[in-house]
Amino acid sequence: MSSLPRATVHLDNIVANWRTLAALHPKANTSAVLKANAYGLGTERVAAALASAGCDTFFVAYPEEGAVVRKAVGPDPSIFILNGPAPASMHLFHAHSLIAVLNSPAQIRLWSDAGSLPCALHFNTGINRLGLPTSMPETDGDALRAMNPVLVMSHLACADEPDHELNAAQLAAFRKITDAFPGVPASLANSAGCYLGRDYGFQFTRPGIALYGGSVPPARIQLRHAVTLDAEILSVFPVKAGDRVGYGATFTAPQDMLLATVGLGYADGVLRSASNCFIGWLDGVPCPVTGRVSMDLITIDVSKAQPSAKAGVRVEFLGANAKLEDQAARANTLGYELLTGLGTRVERLYP
Numbered sequence: 001m002s003s004l005p006r007a008t009v010h011l012d013n014i015v016a017n018w019r020t021l022a023a024l025h026p027k028a029n030t031s032a033v034l035k036a037n038a039y040g041l042g043t044e045r046v047a048a049a050l051a052s053a054g055c056d057t058f059f060v061a062y063p064e065e066g067a068v069v070r071k072a073v074g075p076d077p078s079i080f081i082l083n084g085p086a087p088a089s090m091h092l093f094h095a096h097s098l099i100a101v102l103n104s105p106a107q108i109r110l111w112s113d114a115g116s117l118p119c120a121l122h123f124n125t126g127i128n129r130l131g132l133p134t135s136m137p138e139t140d141g142d143a144l145r146a147m148n149p150v151l152v153m154s155h156l157a158c159a160d161e162p163d164h165e166l167n168a169a170q171l172a173a174f175r176k177i178t179d180a181f182p183g184v185p186a187s188l189a190n191s192a193g194c195y196l197g198r199d200y201g202f203q204f205t206r207p208g209i210a211l212y213g214g215s216v217p218p219a220r221i222q223l224r225h226a227v228t229l230d231a232e233i234l235s236v237f238p239v240k241a242g243d244r245v246g247y248g249a250t251f252t253a254p255q256d257m258l259l260a261t262v263g264l265g266y267a268d269g270v271l272r273s274a275s276n277c278f279i280g281w282l283d284g285v286p287c288p289v290t291g292r293v294s295m296d297l298i299t300i301d302v303s304k305a306q307p308s309a310k311a312g313v314r315v316e317f318l319g320a321n322a323k324l325e326d327q328a329a330r331a332n333t334l335g336y337e338l339l340t341g342l343g344t345r346v347e348r349l350y351p
């Protein structure tokens, strides 16, 4: 065992979360979004675990990511490439049987010129990020249908705010799209979209973050943590009231305290915005971060965890105690950013 920071990935919990999401939409096929190295947790291992559990549809951002998924899941599952095709990547779609999501008229032209590989059509119903104009099925309906899309899709802007009016507006706009493509499967919901009710399910749901234990579902839905991030204590030492800690001396000890410095920093993905607000758990005892997070080190107050605080002992910064979205909120961010920011130096373990 090394003394590197460690991310233990709980593949069983990821599979359990996928089943939990699937149970919300029993009539839909629940896919899995694996972009950005499966949200930092390792594309191959996550893809293989989900494929073994029966997941047969995957989404990633780039064809290079799609090639990794294809190797892990074998020839049968469908793999969609959300960012669509580019001239330099066309060969990868052929070589790995990837399905391009077409997001713009230019991508449609590129794909049409390349022959008749399967594609999905992505419509912009209000997020204004990627997607074809919703007017296109009226102006160019026959041409679009002639592309024989295997999926029509759109993406919600505010699914994490259930009462936002844009949700219902996007749903209504998407229904019009699906009407223009009779018999073609449709997909609208990301993780938070899956919590908005059966109307949002269509034929395919597209959860990402919820598989990895993130998002803030309604209380009736219980997700499991997908990763435990822990790191070793390097040094334990007392400070006196008035002593200051770390770069910039941003923490002043209010009383005599016992501190521990842990080998984990912003190079590993613990953002600088976690300074003075993240919590590490030592033997189940919460130990607040004191001072700034530096590149390789973080200092915590172990005054309440004295017997356990020793060099070589590991402190949990994400996991069963250090809940992903709670930690993210402390650092003024989201679970997405904490997971995808996990550094390359963090050893991934798959027990």
Ligand SMILES: *Cc1c(COP(=O)(O)O)cnc(C)c1O
Pocket (backbone or CB within 6 Å): 033, 035, 082, 155, 189, 190, 191, 192, 206, 207, 208, 209, 210
């Ligand atoms: C990332 C992404 C998803 C998954 O979103 P989560 O919020 O992680 O569930 C679904 N659809 C599209 C188009 C995406 O870009």
